[in-house]
Every structure is written in structure tokens, then in C-alpha cells.
Amino acid sequence: MTLKKTSLKLTALFAATLLAFSAQAKIITDVDGNQVEIADRVERVADLWHANNQIVLLLGGADKLVATTTAIAANPWFAEVYPNIKNVPVLTNGETIQVEELLSQKPDAVLLSKKSMLTEVEQAGLKGVRVSFQDFDGLKKTVRITAEVLGDKAPEIAESYIKELEGNIQFVESRLKGLKDEQRPTVLHITKGSDLLMIDGGKSMIGEWIKLAGGKSVLPDEANMVTVTVESIIQANPDVIIIGSSGNKAQAAIEKIKADPAWQSISAVKNNRIYANPTGTFPWDRYSAEEALQILWAAQLFHPEQFKDLNMVEKTQAFYKKYYGYELSKENAEQILKGLSPLK
Numbered sequence: 001m002t003l004k005k006t007s008l009k010l011t012a013l014f015a016a017t018l019l020a021f022s023a024q025a026k027i028i029t030d031v032d033g034n035q036v037e038i039a040d041r042v043e044r045v046a047d048l049w050h051a052n053n054q055i056v057l058l059l060g061g062a063d064k065l066v067a068t069t070t071a072i073a074a075n076p077w078f079a080e081v082y083p084n085i086k087n088v089p090v091l092t093n094g095e096t097i098q099v100e101e102l103l104s105q106k107p108d109a110v111l112l113s114k115k116s117m118l119t120e121v122e123q124a125g126l127k128g129v130r131v132s133f134q135d136f137d138g139l140k141k142t143v144r145i146t147a148e149v150l151g152d153k154a155p156e157i158a159e160s161y162i163k164e165l166e167g168n169i170q171f172v173e174s175r176l177k178g179l180k181d182e183q184r185p186t187v188l189h190i191t192k193g194s195d196l197l198m199i200d201g202g203k204s205m206i207g208e209w210i211k212l213a214g215g216k217s218v219l220p221d222e223a224n225m226v227t228v229t230v231e232s233i234i235q236a237n238p239d240v241i242i243i244g245s246s247g248n249k250a251q252a253a254i255e256k257i258k259a260d261p262a263w264q265s266i267s268a269v270k271n272n273r274i275y276a277n278p279t280g281t282f283p284w285d286r287y288s289a290e291e292a293l294q295i296l297w298a299a300q301l302f303h304p305e306q307f308k309d310l311n312m313v314e315k316t317q318a319f320y321k322k323y324y325g326y327e328l329s330k331e332n333a334e335q336i337l338k339g340l341s342p343l344k
Helices: 003-024 050-058 076-081 083-087 099-104 115-123 136-150 154-175 205-212 230-236 249-259 291-302 312-324 330-337
Strands: 025-029 035-039 045-047 065-069 090-092 109-112 128-130 186-192 195-200 240-243 274-276
Touching: 025 136, 035 109, 035 128, 045 050, 050 065, 050 076, 050 136, 050 312, 076 083, 099 115, 109 115, 109 136, 115 128, 136 154, 136 205, 154 205, 154 291, 186 205, 186 230, 195 230, 195 249, 205 291, 240 249, 240 291, 249 274, 291 312, 312 330
Parallel strands: 045 065, 045 109, 065 090, 109 128, 186 240, 240 274
Antiparallel strands: 025 035, 186 195
């Protein structure tokens, strides 16, 4: 065989090898910039971060879930939209992993947010992809990474969602153009109804959407899920109080605040401006794809005159139809907006 023929044969063999490899594997770059080689066609996904299960659902990949979390298994709206979640094994509470059971599920990829979990998953010989975010840029990045892992139509859906998210932000910014600082209400965001002294300050994703929606965090130097004193809340004197991530507990918390003498001097209490944050397949206020709706809801809450033509019931119904393929009733859309469970 001539040298030329040998060279051509080796080139063809090399090309065939590359083709075979590309058909079997793809490289995913996680939020930390680490490259992870996973199967080119992913059929089985374990999602060990509560919030990211919703992103998988949004991207049309819920049927690929082979492991979920306690918070998602207990979320009534997730089960309403995707009833099959009750058949997906619950393998983490967000802190520890049932590794043996996870191995038995044979996932092609494991999505997670905690670095300690990533180490544990990798030591078990599984492919871990870290996803996490603390702001809107991080949300978009995580949506894109998750879409790459899922494949199929997920990347296309991801770009459609990101375009909608950015469009909603631009819409709010255009309506609030020229807004003066004194026209921005001061906002206290309480993390959950079961603990009225745990708050989310300005140095958090909550602080970012408050600002985008035309408000200002009443505790701008505090971070995410920080415990403060009632005296500091009284001194800050917020115009608006929002209670988040609580489901039906938020309504009870509102009544508790109204009845507590210690809170009566606060402007938000005096003017009855205490609200439950909407919660759907994940709470809208944190680590949620439904942040795209949160921006609109908060802007209308802070500046009702500028957004009086905005119909949040219709916006919520349209979102659920577009991304979840779910026909949300008017009554249930109203439940979501009040932070309540589905009506049966």
C-alpha cells in the first residue's frame, strides 16, 4: 500500500472515530467554568436542586427526571402542572443525598447546586453539573446550561424564555423611565411566613427585582435570608412588606403582623400594604424561572397607576400555557398571585 493511500485510510479512520465520539458524548460547561463530558443524548436526569427542577419542567424535560427533591415533591403547583412528579424518586432534602438509590437510577447527568454534593456525586462515579444563581444573569446562564444538558428542543425553549424575561424587564424599565428616587417605595421582603424576622435585603436577587420593579430595599446592606431584630424593621419603616416562599403560611403571617402591637407604627402596616408573594411551580421571588412574572407583579404592586392596564391573571395563564402546556384557570391563576395552593 502506498504512503498516500495509508495516509488517506488513517485520516478516514480518525474522522470516523471523531464522528463516533461526537455521537456518544458532549461537553457541558457548568456555572464555575468546569467542563463535564456527558452522553450526547441525555435520557435520564437527576435534579438535586429544588429550584432547578422547575427549570427542567420549563424546558420540556420533566419526563427525563429520575430523581427530585423533598421541596418539589411537596409543591402542590408542580404536581398540578406535572402529576407524574409523584412517581419520581425523592433522593435529597437539599442537604444530603441518598447515593445508593441515586446510583440505582443510572442518571446520564446529575444537576445540583452545592459543591459538597458535586464532590459526593463525582466520587460515586456519576456526571455532576453544577447550576446556581444569585441574580438575573445567573438565572439566564443556568437556564442555558440546563438546556444543553437536556438537549432536544430545550435550547430553543431556553432562548425563547430568556427573550421573554428580558422583554418583561425592558417593558417595566420603559414604563418607569424618569422615576425619581423619592417615588420608589421602600420594601421589606420577609423570607417566609414562619419567621417574620428572617429577611432578604438589597444584596440579593430579591433586592435586584425590587430595584428593577421601581422600589428600593429598606435594608439595602443586608444579604439573602438574614435574621434581623424587630427594632431594625421598625426603624427602617418600610412602605411595603412582602412575605415570600411560604405557600398558605403567608396569609397567616399577614394577620399576625396586623395583630402585633410592635408592628403598628410601620407605614406598610398602617396603610395595609402587606402582601403574600406569588408562588407557583416554584416561589416567584427566589431562584425561579417565574421571575419573568415576578418583575411584572412587583412593578404593578409598587406603581399601580403606571401598570393599571397590566392583567397579571392573563399573563400567568399565558406563561403556564406556553412553557408548561398547562391550561391554568382564572381562579387558579388568582390563587398563584395570592401565594395560595391550587383550588380543587
